[in-house]
Amino acid sequence: MLQLRSSLKAQTRRSAAALCPARFPIISSVRHISDSPKEVFTKLSDENDPQRDAFFRYSWGSWIKNDHAEKEKRTTKFSIEGLTDVISNLYAQSTAAAKANNTTDDIPGPSYNQNLTVSLPHNLVKSKLGSLKPNEALKVTAMASIHEGRHHRIYKVDTNAGKSFVLRIPYATINESAISYRLKSEVATIDFADLKLGLKVPTVYCYGANALNPVRQPFILQEYIEGRLLMRDWTPLEDDSADKTTHLDKLNKVIDPLSQFQAKMLSVPFNQFGSLYFAKDVPEVTDLAYDGEANKSLAHRWRIGPSTERCFWRQKSALPLEQVKKFTGPWPRDQPMAMVKDLAKLEADNARARLALQQADASPTPVDESVLREQARAFENVAKISGLLYNVNSNVVPNMAELLKPRLHHPDLDPMNVLVTDQEGSTSFLLDFENTSIKPFILQNAPQFVAYDGPKIYNLEEDVENYTELSEAEKVQYQFMYKRTRNQHLWESALNKNCKTLISAVAPPIKLLRTPYVTCVERKSDAEYLLIDESLIQLREVWEVFAKNKLVSSAKFPLEFSEEQVEKHAADLNAFHEKLIQSPFAATQGWIPQDMFDNLLKAGILVKDPQGDYTIKQQ
Numbered sequence: 001m002l003q004l005r006s007s008l009k010a011q012t013r014r015s016a017a018a019l020c021p022a023r024f025p026i027i028s029s030v031r032h033i034s035d036s037p038k039e040v041f042t043k044l045s046d047e048n049d050p051q052r053d054a055f056f057r058y059s060w061g062s063w064i065k066n067d068h069a070e071k072e073k074r075t076t077k078f079s080i081e082g083l084t085d086v087i088s089n090l091y092a093q094s095t096a097a098a099k100a101n102n103t104t105d106d107i108p109g110p111s112y113n114q115n116l117t118v119s120l121p122h123n124l125v126k127s128k129l130g131s132l133k134p135n136e137a138l139k140v141t142a143m144a145s146i147h148e149g150r151h152h153r154i155y156k157v158d159t160n161a162g163k164s165f166v167l168r169i170p171y172a173t174i175n176e177s178a179i180s181y182r183l184k185s186e187v188a189t190i191d192f193a194d195l196k197l198g199l200k201v202p203t204v205y206c207y208g209a210n211a212l213n214p215v216r217q218p219f220i221l222q223e224y225i226e227g228r229l230l231m232r233d234w235t236p237l238e239d240d241s242a243d244k245t246t247h248l249d250k251l252n253k254v255i256d257p258l259s260q261f262q263a264k265m266l267s268v269p270f271n272q273f274g275s276l277y278f279a280k281d282v283p284e285v286t287d288l289a290y291d292g293e294a295n296k297s298l299a300h301r302w303r304i305g306p307s308t309e310r311c312f313w314r315q316k317s318a319l320p321l322e323q324v325k326k327f328t329g330p331w332p333r334d335q336p337m338a339m340v341k342d343l344a345k346l347e348a349d350n351a352r353a354r355l356a357l358q359q360a361d362a363s364p365t366p367v368d369e370s371v372l373r374e375q376a377r378a379f380e381n382v383a384k385i386s387g388l389l390y391n392v393n394s395n396v397v398p399n400m401a402e403l404l405k406p407r408l409h410h411p412d413l414d415p416m417n418v419l420v421t422d423q424e425g426s427t428s429f430l431l432d433f434e435n436t437s438i439k440p441f442i443l444q445n446a447p448q449f450v451a452y453d454g455p456k457i458y459n460l461e462e463d464v465e466n467y468t469e470l471s472e473a474e475k476v477q478y479q480f481m482y483k484r485t486r487n488q489h490l491w492e493s494a495l496n497k498n499c500k501t502l503i504s505a506v507a508p509p510i511k512l513l514r515t516p517y518v519t520c521v522e523r524k525s526d527a528e529y530l531l532i533d534e535s536l537i538q539l540r541e542v543w544e545v546f547a548k549n550k551l552v553s554s555a556k557f558p559l560e561f562s563e564e565q566v567e568k569h570a571a572d573l574n575a576f577h578e579k580l581i582q583s584p585f586a587a588t589q590g591w592i593p594q595d596m597f598d599n600l601l602k603a604g605i606l607v608k609d610p611q612g613d614y615t616i617k618q619q
Contacts, residue, residue: 047079058171060148062597064590064606064614076153076169080140082214083167086117086221087159088138090205094124107195107297110278116213119206120191128203128223130163151434156224164224166202169217177321178313179218180209182435185275185308187220189408189433192276192302197264200429225429230254230418234449237483251490254415257428258447259494262413266441266499270406272304273339274330275437279303286330304330309411309437311343311521317364318353319346336404336440337386340517344383347520351375371526378529381536381559382516388553389513390442396550397510399501403442411435413447441502442510445518450491452484509551512539524589530573537561537569584616 058074093111108121123129132138142158155167170179187207193199203223211217234254241247271287282303293299306312306328316324327346331338355372357363394400410433417432445451457463457478464470464478496503504510515535519528536559543557561569580586592600600606606614 047081053077055145058148058153059594061591061593064585064592064616066613068612070591073173074148074153074171076171076217078167078169078215078217078219080143082216083157084138084140085214086115086206086208087140087157087165089113089115089117090119090124090129090221091132091138091161093119093121094126094129097121097124098126105297107295107301109301110280112280113206116210117206117208118187120187120204123203123205129205130159130161132161136160165205166222166224167215168220168222174313175317175321176210176218178308178316181275181306182308182313183207183209183218183220184281185277185305186433186436188278188281188302189276189436190222191278193265193430193433195301196268196298199261199264200427201433202429202431225419225421227419227421227429230257230415230420230428233420234415236449236487237480248490251487252494255450255487255490255494257418258413258415259491259498261418261428261430262410262495263498265408265410266502268408270304270408270438271333272330273333273336273406273437273439274304274306274328275308276302276408277305281305304406304438306330307339307437307439308435309409309439309521310435311523312346316346316350318357319350323349333406336392336406336442337389339439340389340443340520341383341386343517343520344379344381344386348376348379348383351379367526371529375526375529378532378536379520382520382532385516385536385539385558388558389517390510391550391553394550397507398504400504402501403505403510404440406438407441407444409437409439409441409444411437414449442505443514443517444505445511445514445521446488446491446506450487452488454484455481456485457482458485458489509542509546509549512542513546513551515539525586527576527579530569530576533569534573537566 056075056077058071058076063070111119111121113119139160140157141160142156144156145153146156147154151173152168152170155169157165157167159165170183172179174182184207187204190201190204193201194203202225205221205223207220208215208218213219233250235250238247238250268290270290272289276289279300279302282305284305286303286305288299289302289304306325307330312328313324324346327342327349329339329342331342351372354363354367355369355376358367358369358372390404392400392404397403410430412432412434417430419429419431421427421429460478460482461467467475467478470478492503492506495506516532516539519532519535523529523531540557540559540561543552544555546552547555585592597606601608601614605617607617608614
């Protein structure tokens with residue numbers, strides 16, 4: 001009998017399944033805190049038993065709009081029997097390799113298997129995979145859903161070999177081809193981080209780039225590591241301590257390991273911009289990924305292909321795949337700003353394609369036509385200015401050549417993605433390499449957990465006039481600004497310590513010049529083209545000064561904004577911010593954690609309309 005459980009405990013939803021040869025018990029999903037979740041049972045041989053469905057359904061939150069459709073995209077139904085076969089095949093490969101008794105130091109390349117999975121033979125060893133008794137068949141003994149993330153679902157899988165695995169299944173929120181590129185690149189990047197950079201990362205055993213494998217889902221199967229998230233130690237609003245060291249120790253306990261991860265990833269300059277793949281997955285003839293590799297097993301192991309950065313693939317269903325791929329690289333090393341232009345061109349084409357669908361009444365998600373027109377205009381402006389944003393030959397910016405080299409960029413360098421495995425916090429694993437890309441460091445913004453673009457306050461009493469005389473509410477606002485400034489300064493200090501030649505990238509003028517690009521990358525909603533316009537208008541105000549100091553490549557600002565356009569923009573931007581203030585869940589695109597959603601619904605604050613959407617009842 002096999003069993004799956006779903007319960008919410010300590011604000012973390014978990015599902016568990018104890019597998020036995022005959023029956024498979026499933027515990028249906030519940031949305032309340034409970035130590036005794038409801039149990040139901042199913043046979044292992046019955047893949048179509050509807051009682052299994054609760055184990056695969058998304059249950060971590062709900063959406064105000066299109067809730068059913070959003071949850072359907074995040075349903076991760078897979079074949080448990082197929083997964084057992086895949087894991088069994090890994091042990092068979094491990095046994096065959098052991099019998100072959102290869103004593104060379106060569107690291108074998110990926111194995112492209114007949115079951116349409118790809119395994120990494122050098123990781124299929126007893127020390128990493130565990131072992132079975134003679135003539136013992138592999139069995140999955142327990143299974144649990146341990147995390148429902150933003151982009152993928154994570155299951156823990158236990159076996160009778162004394163080894164636990166993590167099964168990661170991406171949500172179908174982008175098209176199949178984009179998921180395939182993303183998985184191939186992510187595994188290759190983890191492999192590079194392990195073998196070349198020596199980073200502590202979970203061992204990857206195999207993956208499937210599409211749903212044609214026995215698991216019937218794209219997936220990554222990797223090592224399960226016991227530990228706690230570094231996020232538990234992160235206290236960004238920590239008050240300054242009297243001795244001026246205690247609070248810094250607490251903050252740097254999180255900042256230092258992440259900065260060290262970043263330093264290692266920045267240590268290898270590449271020969272192109274894009275994303276990393278195994279050589280076989282880049283059919284085009286390309287340069288070596290990087291120069292100077294002495295280990296012959298690694299020299300031809302990886303290649304650079306299309307960028308998997310999320311902004312290139314997110315919400316691009318209006319465009320054919322081949323058109324999207326024209327803008328995703330890879331880009332030559334001597335064209336560091338080409339990706340800025342291509343991203344802007346891609347977004348402009350996408351806005352026009354969505355506009356055409358809207359005008360033909362064929363749009364799956366209706367949007368105001370004027371918003372799409374303004375989007376296309378804003379992105380075209382970024383494309384026009386892209387080649388002039390930086391004077392790449394400037395000798396004013398220290399180490400400009402270093403800032404422009406292709407370097408690995410981790411988009412989610414965050415304490416939520418770091419697992420600490422010992423009490424002292426000295427052993428940390430970086431878990432998630434989704435959408436990692438290779439781009440110039442001059443375009444890489446600070447990680448989100450320390451990024452701060454608001455007013456900078458370095459000393460409350462010196463920088464805030466009459467601070468001691470302010471009301472408590474006003475003081476709290478300034479203290480918030482001070483602490484965000486402090487945290488970002490600590491991150492930049494760690495960067496200066498670990499990567500001194502790259503510290504110029506955090507100079508205020510350099511930050512301001514990359515703002516249009518960063519805004520394009522981080523855009524979440526259609527109306528945020530207004531933030532792109534705002535960044536360009538701000539640049540217009542300082543362009544002449546930047547040109548005199550040889551920071552930019554044109555003496556004249558290359559875009560035209562009439563006074564009428566600027567006034568209209570200011571009014572539209574104010575209206576946008578007012579709408580955000582009136583929309584409590586705008587920052588999460590209407591997503592609400594499930595326990596909060598249930599409480600709001602029960603209290604009558606959320607009201608369901610006849611179309612199945614929810615509105616917030618105004619007081």
